[in-house]
Amino acid sequence: MKFNYFMPTKILFGPGTLNDLATIELPGEKALIVISSGNSVKKNGYLERLQTILSNRDIAYVLFDKIHPNPVSSDVMEGATLARTEQCDFVIGLGGGSSIDSAKSIAVMAKNPGNYWDYVNGGSGKGMPVKNGALPIVAITTTAGTGSEADPWAVITKEDTHEKIGFGGPFTFPVLSVVDPELMLTVPPHLTAYQGFDALFHATEGYIAKVANPISDAYALKSIELVAKYLPQCVKDGNNIEARTQVALANTLSGFVESTSRCTSEHSMEHALSANHPKLPHGAGLIMLSESYYTFFATKVPEKFIAMAKAMGVDVDSLSPEERPMSFVKALRQLQKNCRVDELKMSSYEIQQEEIPMLAKNARHTMGGLFEVDPYKLSLEETILIMANAYK
DSSP, X not given: OOOOOOOOOEEEESTTGGGGGGTSOOSOSEEEEEEESSSHHHHTTHHHHHHHHHHHTTOEEEEEEEEOSSOBHHHHHHHHHHHHHTTOSEEEEEESHHHHHHHHHHHHHTTSOSOGGGXXXXXTOOOOOOTTOOOOEEEEEXXXXXXXXXXXXXXXXXXXXXXXXXXXXXXXXXXXXXXXXGGGTTSOHHHHHHHHHHHHHHHHHHHHXXXXXXXXXXXXXXXXXXXXXXXXXXXXXXXXXXXXHHHHHHHHHHHHHHHHSOOOHHHHHHHHHHHHSTTSOHHHHHHXXXXXXXXXXXXXXXXXXXXXXXXXXXXGGGSOTTTHHHHHHHHHHHHHHHTTOTTOOGGGGTOOGGGHHHHHHHHHHHSHHHHHTSSSOOOHHHHHHHHHHHOO
16 A cells, blocks of 8 residues: 555636636746647637637737647647747647647747657657756646546657657646536547547556556546446537536546556557557547457456446446456447447558557557556567457
8 A cells, every 4th residue: 555646737627617717827928829730629719719818818829730639749849949939938738638748748848958759768768857847738628538637648659760658747747727528519429439438448547557556546437437327428419518527527537547547558559559550549549459458458357357347337246256357348348339439440540460560569669668567467479469359
């Protein structure tokens, strides 16, 4: 019974909380607003609302709107250069995980010399210390998926080497986060599902990780329960504000899990897939891997799987002891079917079966640390087997 707990982010949670930025203290006088290269936050009016709030408070801002769905290190460096040139003293990430993750990484590089990959741990990263910390970060999430508003992690891809690695520290926790489910009403059904399953797997991985603790377990089981109950409702009716709010809560709880436990190798495997095939949405890749991954681990920590099945609403007491761990996997399959994502295929994203050994090696090279917190130590051959069994 030993753990550390550090979660310094002030979180404004609930429908309408974007409006609270009109009065709450902000950490600077000039912001770099980081958004994706897509049109959603502009089209839906979220960017304009933020700009109006800042203008009314005489807070200057500069817009950086070039972030890719799977963000890349060159974008981070360009954004950091803009922040320095414009003398921004804080960074706002507005959008999904890609925008918030990029905002965190830009905030680091706005205050530190060299290249972003100099500071990354894993793969070809140099793992240099971040001596100057980061600019203050404000996260405004428009999706319920990554939990990035409640953890320090930023996942960025180095384009030339296809390395997709999570990086962060105490300096990359947002100082302030807004979780307003009203901003999530416009997310289309398939992306709602992908994002919801990403949140689910942050919770399930953090629960089975060998660094889990009583705090992360409590967050994880509640997150699993909420996703299982409310995600199908969000997919069916995106305007259901109650369901959106509950899934948003599940997502923020999963961010707490990531702040107190760790992801496991499922995330390493997916990062290898989407680093080499950047059109693959992260949540979709996780869904593709999940049945094979959790089937493999069900026998390694059966009591954990029984607890996760209970959280998903399974009556495990009615099952034989042998059936109970795998009842989680069956519930997971049913949830995917209910959310209409059970037929996703790697081959639809031009992933070739012959690539699997290379992708497995990539996963272990770039984010090998996640394999270290698995409840069972996977070999390369077992990693290849899990990924191959997931291939369609």
